[in-house]
Amino acid sequence: MLLHRLTDFARREPTTALLAPVFIIALFAGQVLGVSAPATLLARAAIFAIAALSLSFILGQGGMVSLGHAAPMGLGAYVTLSLSMLGFKDLLGVMACAFIVGALFSALTGLIALRTRGVYFIMITLAFAQMAYYAMSSLSVFGGTDGIALPLRSTLFGWPLLRSDSATALLALGLLAALFWGLSRVTRSRFGMALRASHLNEARFTALGFEPLPYRLMAYSFAGGISALAGVLLANLTDYIAPSFLDWHRSGELIVMVVLGGVARPFGAILGAFALIYLESLLGGLTQYWNLALGLILLAIVLARGRFERTARIAP
Numbered sequence: 001m002l003l004h005r006l007t008d009f010a011r012r013e014p015t016t017a018l019l020a021p022v023f024i025i026a027l028f029a030g031q032v033l034g035v036s037a038p039a040t041l042l043a044r045a046a047i048f049a050i051a052a053l054s055l056s057f058i059l060g061q062g063g064m065v066s067l068g069h070a071a072p073m074g075l076g077a078y079v080t081l082s083l084s085m086l087g088f089k090d091l092l093g094v095m096a097c098a099f100i101v102g103a104l105f106s107a108l109t110g111l112i113a114l115r116t117r118g119v120y121f122i123m124i125t126l127a128f129a130q131m132a133y134y135a136m137s138s139l140s141v142f143g144g145t146d147g148i149a150l151p152l153r154s155t156l157f158g159w160p161l162l163r164s165d166s167a168t169a170l171l172a173l174g175l176l177a178a179l180f181w182g183l184s185r186v187t188r189s190r191f192g193m194a195l196r197a198s199h200l201n202e203a204r205f206t207a208l209g210f211e212p213l214p215y216r217l218m219a220y221s222f223a224g225g226i227s228a229l230a231g232v233l234l235a236n237l238t239d240y241i242a243p244s245f246l247d248w249h250r251s252g253e254l255i256v257m258v259v260l261g262g263v264a265r266p267f268g269a270i271l272g273a274f275a276l277i278y279l280e281s282l283l284g285g286l287t288q289y290w291n292l293a294l295g296l297i298l299l300a301i302v303l304a305r306g307r308f309e310r311t312a313r314i315a316p
Contacts (some may be wrong), residue, residue, distance in 0.1 A: 002310050037196050039165040040237070041281055045173035047233045049273035050179060052257040054226035056269035057183050058219050059258055063193060063199035064114075067122050068129025072102030072224035076231025078136060081241045084151045091154040091161065095232050102228025105132070107221040114216050116132030126248055147242025154236055156302040162236045176270065177228060195219050225233060260301060 008194040017216060046262035049074050058064040076098035083094050135147045153162045155207070162168050186192050198205045198212035205212060235241050257276050261268025 033221040039169050041278065043165050043169035043172050043237050045274045046169060046176050046225075047230050047237065048254070048257065048277055049270045050172065050176050051181065051227045051230040052254050052273040053176070053179060053266055053268040054230075054263075055254050056261070056263070056266050057187070057308045058223045059255075060265070061187060061195045061199065062216050062219050062265045064216065064220060065122050065199040066125040066220075067248055067253070067255070068109075068125035068127075068132075068225070069227055069246040069254050070248070070250035071129040071246050072105050072244070073227040073231040073234070073250070074136070075101050075105055075132065076228030077241045077245050078142065078180055078231075078234035079228070080154065080232045080235040081142065081150055083146065084154070087275050089152050089154045091156045094154050095229055097134070098228040099225040102231070103221040103225035106224025107217060110217050110224075114213060114220060119315075129246060129251060133246040133248075136246060143239070145243060147240055147244070150188045150235055150239045150241060153239070154232070165237065168233060168237050175229065175233070180266060180270065187266070190220075193213065260298065260315075264269045280299065 030229060031245065035270070051069065055066065055069045058066065077103050079098040080094050083089065083097065088094070109125070109128040113121055116124060153160065153291070154191055161171065187196075194205075197214045198210070198215055202212055204207060231245065234245070235292065253276070257272040258269045260276065261270070261272030276298075279294055283293050287293065
């Protein structure tokens with residue numbers, strides 16, 4: 001009976017059935033072997049889960065495969081650095097400025113990128129992200145390609161809320177929960193259904209008298225703003241900002257997190273982010289060939305999930 005229930009659950013929720021055990025094993029193995037700092041790792045996983053959640057929203061609802069989603073995240077980190085250098089470090093103000101910058105960057109680039117589809121959209125988002133990367137690399141005031149240390153961590157009404165990684169982790173988890181609830185509501189709203197309809201059947205959506213671009217642009221800009229919020233927390237966690245925050249490799253990691261958890265599953269993106277971050281930490285502490293081991297594990301997870309999903313579709 002128990003085996004039947006577990007099999008039925010795996011068919012209905014292949015993402016949770018596969019990624020949850022991987023995350024739990026990586027979590028406990030890391031603690032037993034002493035290869036990870038719990039608070040720092042939890043904060044990092046929650047921060048990347050925020051960025052992955054925002055990417056999952058535009059990818060799952062709008063079919064927008066952005067290979068430049070790390071750009072607004074990196075810009076959020078540079079906004080934090082710029083304001084800190086000017087002596088302004090209030091967290092709410094920094095987050096507001098970062099959200100605006102991230103959303104504005106996504107809106108301006110989206111006006112061009114969203115007029116294309118498929119591989120053309122992917123390449124244009126990559127091009128804009130690399131432009132932002134090289135722009136930050138050329139600014140000597142920010143340390144150029146070497147990066148620069150964050151002068152002061154952000155505070156909340158003068159209170160040093162982010163002085164420890166544990167507090168940063170709690171804040172990141174709270175923000176992640178709030179964003180998950182908010183995006184879930186947006187997904188079920190009229191706007192979310194219209195965005196999904198524009199992706200599933202754009203010709204019919206247009207024939208009904210709707211214009212896809214405004215819906216897609218609004219969602220793309222909103223997701224960029226959320227990604228910038230993750231950049232604010234990442235800058236405070238690492239105390240260091242570098243152009244690598246905007247690199248396309250970071251965008252690739254976010255796409256892997258989303259795909260691992262399932263493109264149309266927001267919770268799956270969160271679980272995928274936690275699993276990937278903890279796996280990287282565990283394998284990186286065990287072997288210098290951790291990239292190879294991680295790739296093999298991810299390949300096995302994706303193949304197993306595909307088999308579960310095929311089984312679920314043909315099951316009575």
